[in-house]
Amino acid sequence: MKGANQNRRIYIAMTSITYAMKAKDILNRLGYFCEVERTPKNLGSGCGYSLRIKDNPDLITPQLDRYSLPYKGVLYG
Amino acid sequence: MNRNSDKPSERGAAGLVNFDNSATTFPKPESVKRTVYTAMNRYGGNPGRGGHRLSVETAGQIYRVRRSAAEFFGAQTENVAFTPNCTYALNMAIKGMMQYGGHIVISGYEHNAAARPVYALTKRSGVKYSVARIFDSPEKTAEEFDRLMTPETRCVCCIIASNVTGRILPYKEIAEVCRRKNVCFIADGAQACGVLDVKLSDGINFLCTSGHKALYGPSGTGLLISDGRYSLSTIIEGGTGATSSELAQTPFMPEKLESGSINTAGIIGLGAGLDFVRRKGTQRILSHEKSLCRQFEDGLREIKNVKLYDSDTLRAPITAFNIGDRDSQEVSQLLAERGFALRGGLQCAAVAHSTLGTTEQGVVRFSPSAFNNSGQVKRLLAAVRSIA
Numbered sequence: 001m002k003g004a005n006q007n008r009r010i011y012i013a014m015t016s017i018t019y020a021m022k023a024k025d026i027l028n029r030l031g032y033f034c035e036v037e038r039t040p041k042n043l044g045s046g047c048g049y050s051l052r053i054k055d056n057p058d059l060i061t062p063q064l065d066r067y068s069l070p071y072k073g074v075l076y077g
Numbered sequence: 078m079n080r081n082s083d084k085p086s087e088r089g090a091a092g093l094v095n096f097d098n099s100a101t102t103f104p105k106p107e108s109v110k111r112t113v114y115t116a117m118n119r120y121g122g123n124p125g126r127g128g129h130r131l132s133v134e135t136a137g138q139i140y141r142v143r144r145s146a147a148e149f150f151g152a153q154t155e156n157v158a159f160t161p162n163c164t165y166a167l168n169m170a171i172k173g174m175m176q177y178g179g180h181i182v183i184s185g186y187e188h189n190a191a192a193r194p195v196y197a198l199t200k201r202s203g204v205k206y207s208v209a210r211i212f213d214s215p216e217k218t219a220e221e222f223d224r225l226m227t228p229e230t231r232c233v234c235c236i237i238a239s240n241v242t243g244r245i246l247p248y249k250e251i252a253e254v255c256r257r258k259n260v261c262f263i264a265d266g267a268q269a270c271g272v273l274d275v276k277l278s279d280g281i282n283f284l285c286t287s288g289h290k291a292l293y294g295p296s297g298t299g300l301l302i303s304d305g306r307y308s309l310s311t312i313i314e315g316g317t318g319a320t321s322s323e324l325a326q327t328p329f330m331p332e333k334l335e336s337g338s339i340n341t342a343g344i345i346g347l348g349a350g351l352d353f354v355r356r357k358g359t360q361r362i363l364s365h366e367k368s369l370c371r372q373f374e375d376g377l378r379e380i381k382n383v384k385l386y387d388s389d390t391l392r393a394p395i396t397a398f399n400i401g402d403r404d405s406q407e408v409s410q411l412l413a414e415r416g417f418a419l420r421g422g423l424q425c426a427a428v429a430h431s432t433l434g435t436t437e438q439g440v441v442r443f444s445p446s447a448f449n450n451s452g453q454v455k456r457l458l459a460a461v462r463s464i465a
Contacts, residue, residue, distance in 0.1 A: 015329060036133055048319070
């Protein structure tokens with residue numbers, strides 16, 4: 001499934017920059033690509049940070065749950 | 078380990094040998110200075126305040142320090158909050174726990190950083206407090222804390238190692254009493270972190286410490302680390318870079334406790350300080366500094382009229398002394414004139430001096446760092462002899 005969504009911009013909106021950084025740290029170690037980016041304004045409200053991912057979010061979100069990393073939702077750009 | 082990379086090249090503008098490292102360590106490791114310089118040059122964004130790379134890369138550096146501090150003290154990364162110093166951390170913890178009243182127990186060795194916020198709370202919020210006596214026996218001291226707790230007791234605040242004499246309080250035993258009674262335990266680790274192996278798993282709910290003392294970071298850095306069990310009310314609110322559309326303060330750690338722009342270069346420098354302590358090893362630093370204290374105390378015992386304080390107790394590497402009845406600040410001034418920086422007076426610890434019976438005279442405090450050496454102690458002893 002890795003790389004299946006390379007043509008789409010997929011974001012997982014995180015609750016804070018700290019959790020976003022921690023999630024990136026953990027996901028990178030698990031072999032998943034992700035970058036911390038500002039949540040695009042048309043996708044979110046306020047000043048939030050998201051993980052921009054390339055893999056299927058159904059693979060990523062269980063990892064976030066496993067490591068108790070709170071996220072607000074999956075967004076598609 | 079590249080030892081030369083840590084070796085400082087300066088003695089400071091005043092040209093003094095610094096034995097006042099309990100106030101702030103100086104000199105700093107070269108690696109810390111280089112890192113701060115790099116931070117000022119490369120990581121100039123405001124972390125958590127923008128989506129551009131300058132901000133995000135700076136946030137990445139801050140995150141690395143947060144993770145490093147979390148690993149060092151056995152915490153979750155998100156439960157490490159950066160503060161300007163230990164005093165801010167203690168104020169945030171004490172007032173955050175006691176904002177709605179109740180009773181707090183402090184030790185008889187507290188620094189003003191803990192004692193003054195507690196006193197202020199008694200005036201503003203009707204908080205009650207008790208001061209626990211410290212005994213030679215750890216068990217008896219723990220029993221004293223236990224005895225002073227009431228059904229209204231919300232927390233205990235205890236210094237781990239006295240900033241006046243270095244005496245190590247039985248904080249693990251006190252923490253156990255708190256755990257048993259479901260009372261929050263706040264520990265002041267300013268003189269302990271970096272020389273003692275302090276962990277949250279010792280039973281600490283909030284660990285407050287400075288970054289610029291035995292963690293060798295720049296001044297203006299401190300840490301408030303939570304084990305996640307208790308939630309603090311905030312005493313400062315503002316921009317956190319999170320939940321910005323809401324007027325209510327960000328509810329989660331660490332942003333909740335980090336309103337306003339943080340000391341980016343200082344915090345990144347603190348990361349280098351933590352790396353320095355890790356490379357050297359807490360035990361090795363402690364052993365080195367204790368040997369300097371022993372050398373100094375052995376020399377002092379041969380000088381007539383010198384009095385040592387808490388010298389027969391378990392201590393962090395600090396030596397407190399007086400020469401006869403002479404004012405401690407006068408003695409420290411005479412030593413400064415001979416090329417040595419030591420701290421006289423009350424060391425901002427009125428409660429501790431009341432316990433020691435030294436409120437009038439104060440004490441002269443000797444506190445070495447990883448960078449002091451035996452030759453410097455030998456010369457200091459000669460200076461003490463010359464004025465005794």
